[in-house]
Amino acid sequence: MIKSFGYAMDIGEQMLISGAEVHRVEESINRMCYALGAIRVDVFIITSSMVVTVYTKDGNTYTQTRRVTSTKNFDFEKLHHLNNLSREICEKGLTEQEIEKKLRAANNCKKIPVWFEFICYAVIAGAFTLFFGGNIIESFISLFVGAVVRLSLFFSGKIISNKFFDKFTATVIITLLAFLTVELGWIISVDKVIIANIMTLIPGIGLTNAIRDLFTGDSIAGLLRSIEAVLTALAIAAGYFLVTVLGGVFL
Amino acid sequence: MTQTEIIQILAGFVGSIGFAILFNIRGKRLIATAIGGLFSWLLFVVLIKYIKGEPVVYFIIACVISTYAEIMARVLKTPTSAFVTTSLVPLIPGGSLYYTMVYAFQGDLNTFLPKAIYTMQLASALSLGVIVSTSAARIFNKVFFNKNRNKI
Structure with a gap:
């Protein structure tokens, strides 16, 4: 019993x-x-x-x-x-x-294999580049960046399992790669590539679910989740900001 | 419908399939979520022409999609959240949330505040729409079926 x-x-x-x-x-x-x-x-x-x-x-x-x-x-x-x-x-x-x-x-139910997650991240990033108005070249670059993001999450998850840190490093890598491709002259603006790749990291779903929790009466759970969403967004913005500031100093 | 709108709808569709696979949705349930993902942005493109204000459109779409989710959840015997979370992915204010934080870091209050309020409006509209449909489904169940079974 x-x-x-x-x-x-x-x-x-x-x-x-x-x-x-x-x-x-x-x-x-x-x-x-x-x-x-x-x-x-x-x-x-x-x-x-x-x-x-x-x-x-x-x-x-x-x-x-x-x-x-x-x-x-x-x-x-x-x-x-x-x-x-x-x-x-x-x-x-x-x-x-x-x-x-x-x-x-x-x-022990079926999970998706890790290599397939790489494809998922790449496809999501590529699709959302087109969604936010990017062209085909930007979309292709996003595909590769998306796979690199998954790789970065994979390694940072193994070294330090702190999800804010994971997302911070992933954003640093995204922003670096995006600015690099602009420097090489492949694309004109970094915006679309960055936003599309951030879709897999940004806590948009988390924020929406948090507000849903708040409205259904689970105030404490809702508050915890909203704070988590805001902190994650801050970590992502910090990663972006670090690269742009440092890039402005060195370039 | 212009070419860019069609590209957007298809891209949103592919994106939501990607998220569905990432969240380990399989078989029939994957097809159901994919259809939801296709219609969520299709509805947006159509409705935004007639109704002013994105939050209102978001609210309506959230109502429609989560009603669909409630129906599919009962047909396929699975939690509603699987459909709601992934079908609404194209509407999730991720981009807007990102810009909010970028403005916050730049320290420009004049661009940050409107963007922050706008993001909260979109997220609230989405979640309110979902709640309205969920509550409606519960009332509907009670009134018309009045089954006292252990429904979860």
């Missing part, structure tokens, strides 16, 4: 990491715990911590907390499986072993 409540929290934690909204995770844990035989459930979740207290029929209370440290990466395939699992727990009432097996299966 206690073990199943633990699994319910595991499912919630994984949902949070793979990009579910806070209120969805709260609701899922709530429903799962009731389905597992609780008479009252108190759930409190923010983006970095979870607290769940469960009251059982025999008069016991159990509280568990989780510190969510892993960085959030959108993984909707995993979220899909976890969502179906929590649905099944509510509707069919699975046993502990079944829950454990299915949770492990969901955690």
